[in-house]
Amino acid sequence: MANPKPEELARIEYNPPKTGWMDTPTVFKPGIFPYGCKPKSLETVSFPNPRSWSVKDEDWKLPENWQEIFIEGLRERVNKYRSFRLFLDICVRCGACADKCHFYIGGGDPKNMPVLRAELLRSVYRKYCTTSGKIMGKIAGARELTIDVLKEIWYYAYQCTECRRCSLFCPYGIDTAEITILARELLNLLGLNIDWIAGPVANCWLTGNHLGLQPHTIIDSFDMFINDLETATGIRVSPTFNRKGAEILLVVPSGDLFADPGTYTTMGELLLFHELGLDYTWSTFASEGGDFGFFTSNEMAKRLHNKIYEEAKRLKVKWIMGGECGHMWRVWHQYHNTWFGPVDFLEEPVSPITGTKFENTKSNKTVHICEFTADLIKHGKLNLDPSRNDNLIVTYHDSCNTSRGMGFFEEPRYIINSVCKNFYEMPPNTIREQTFCCGSGSGLNASENMENRLRGGLPRANAVKHVKEKYGVNMLACICAIDRAALVTAVDYWVPGVGVTGVHELVANALVMKGEKKRTKDLRGEPLPGMEGE
Amino acid sequence: MNLEALLSEKKAAIVKKWFDLIIDNYPSDSSNFFKKQKDRFLNPVGHTISQSIDSLFDEILHGIDSEKLFPFLNDIIKIKAVQDFSPSKALSFIFLLKQAIRKEIGSDIKKKQISDELASIESHIDDLALLSFDIYMKCRERIYEIKADESRRMMFRLLQKANLVCEIQEQESDLKSKTVLTQNIKG
């Protein structure tokens, strides 16, 4: 027979790499990589090498001295970040991290083993920054920076969601996120960003948020929320914007202002603060808590987030509250104070409702909205009717960034357990510090790389599937805007029938408000339990 | 002993062989992981494949009931649909069962002269392949649907209030074009 049998076909195509990884060329597969950035996005923030280019093209239109730029950039950074240099120096390739990456678990590409992904850059480091690498070359694990090597680094730097799960298991704490962050920074020196990151960065620079929402647009979308909330509760909330003298500045990820189901989280926050009579303001200038600059370079991250403190200072607020978002909190928690401190123009945060001092943020003056709400509930300040969430059987997804970059586990769980009665945890090795990424973090939630996102989302979805089958879970709660966008998609494919919600949407559904009408619908306009006929 | 009894008796060995053949089609560095990691949450791919083919095997023995087969096939093909991009590659795992059966009980078949029965089992496997093709196509369609759904969700509020965000103005280089990539709606 002329045609090969299917198994032979598969075998040929899948011919396992007999060669070492350095000699196995990387093939760019559609569905795996995101599109390259557009020139306009780079020009807006004065980034190098703006030009039209396509990842699929042979010629990436790099500057002539691209090697020099990359290597100089590398040398500069290994002398600026102890973490980076150390992580490039001391890996013993013990393999503890190898099977910890969601992309490797779901897809099986060996170069997605964190150790190997880091080794792609490490080999270049050895060649140009270490004596043994310079002299011994390949024997010392060093290799030349050729165009193919550069492309390979690019391909895998945008297949890491910087979730740090591997770092947890590394005996030396080597953090692949740190390596990816700096690899991307180096790639940005050559204009090698992706569209899905560069676009939001440019938008954020100009309008203050990733979506490019202009001030009047933001007001318009709030008008919609206010109308929807009035329909649901009979109460008309009246948020203020850019108001000087407010006690608290609230900053949320802008995804929650426009993308469902994040919008319900924002609506929940509006209701809660209205009920409390909280003296707070939104800002159209500081209208983004997230920071796609963080997926570009340290400098860009700082450039984008400056607005938050600038606005807090201008409006003369006492402290800043941050909404439910993952990487936003990694940046707020681990970087803000260093970039912008000492934050002496604000006051140490105190809850105006309970009088609780937020001791753990006395220097940085930013409070997580879940910290704020958990404290309210603990002090019995909210009138809650958890039975309104009785139609929901809830599980909770820990976001990578708040988990491994902060250690934020109990507060959201405490809230969820206070506002709904049916809560079930996913298996222990898939939650808390061991949580699996949604598969789309760090700016990878584009649509052209959907297959890879779905592979990466499989370990998380698989655990959701388990609790769905075992406990009938139908709602996945999370505190991250990218989760609220990406998990809906991942769950839709792998475990249809499970919804995704922010924690404050659940809070608002359970919140019994003063002067509310008889509530028959939840924030989504679905009937509340027991109200199906009304 | 007829073939069905023989297959039932040797089920464990055949299914294991089948599993190994499927996994061996992955690069060796990952196939080892898919085989060895026994925790179902740390290895959803290996777990799903082994569970699904186990149930599939039982079903094939008793004829093809597409209702019953669907969930098992669906689970495994869903994974294949995001891992393999050509249908032939994605669905080759079905045919590997023939190979597994012949490898495990080939000699018995000759001895006992039950190759006619084997032909019927093999035609069941072919039916399974046809069904798989439908499921594979559905999965691929689903991927395109969810891409569309995702942008719809992101644009929902925009669609409610059209023209709220100014259009992308790639060609204009003047400073007036404030919003760079409005189709990039994300958080």
Add this chain to the structure above:
Amino acid sequence: MGLLFSFFTVIALIVIVFIGVNGANLHYLFGVLIPYATFLAFIIGIVYKVVQWGRIPVPFRIPTTAGQEESFPWVKQNKIDNPSTSLGVIIRMAFEVLLFRSLFRNTKAELREGPKLSYGSTKWLWLGGLAFHWTFLIILIRHFRLFLEPVPVPIKILESLDGFFQVGAPVLYLTDLIFLGAVTFLFLRRVIIPQMRYISLAADYFPLFLIFAIGFTGVLMRYFLKTDVVGIKQMTLGLITFKPVFPEGIGIIFYIHLFLVSALFVYFPMSKLMHMAGVFLSPTRNLANNNRAAMHVNPWNYPVKVHTYEEYEDDFREKMKSVGIPVEKE
């Protein structure tokens, strides 16, 4: 390729010393000069590397948090895996360095399939790693008896514990057995597990071969070739007091052992073996997670170009006014 290269490099080292001592009679070179020079290189190399690392700033406080952070008094903090104080960090580091806590983390065997509880290879990695490092340390400490006269009591106690089972003469040290076993295990898993083979470099095989050869020659000397211990001690004491002597009857095996150790001295500072020092400096482990409570200073923090509120308002003033958002300039 890395594997064979490493293997033959170690063989070559052995051949060199064999020819050098037995053939060319270069006792002084291999017994004095090279050990002195390489030991010096070892010390200088380590200090150089640690100082190099130490001089690089730690711009950001980026601990990997592995438990609940410090929060309200009513929320139980995981003070070890997510420390907010220096004491917590010290305990976390102690667990990390002494017990390889992070490696142990992934051994929870829950809800596994099948009737048998199957252990992940990772548990064995933890155990193998722990066995290797600890026995290496004990063997190293035991060697101090060769450099100290009289032999300090703690070392004597350690020896007697190590030789607890009193098997054979000379007494069999348990650590010797475990050490060679652990090195063999670490080598075999690299060769047998495909992922491990795929990620392994010459730089991974070479130290394993070298260390195995050191251990093996040591065992040969002690148990099989029965080298003259008194002579060796004379020599080692001579080395340490800078009065080198060459007693008769010290076999070639000792020179091989010594030369391999010398090779390790030189190789150590420029290789991944520096993880020994590096683990203490790892910013994801040795920093307290108190970012919001205390400011961490980045020495190279610099002002960046920002998009100011004034620019923003200039861009959108009319639109802001049209929806009633207060502006600075009317």
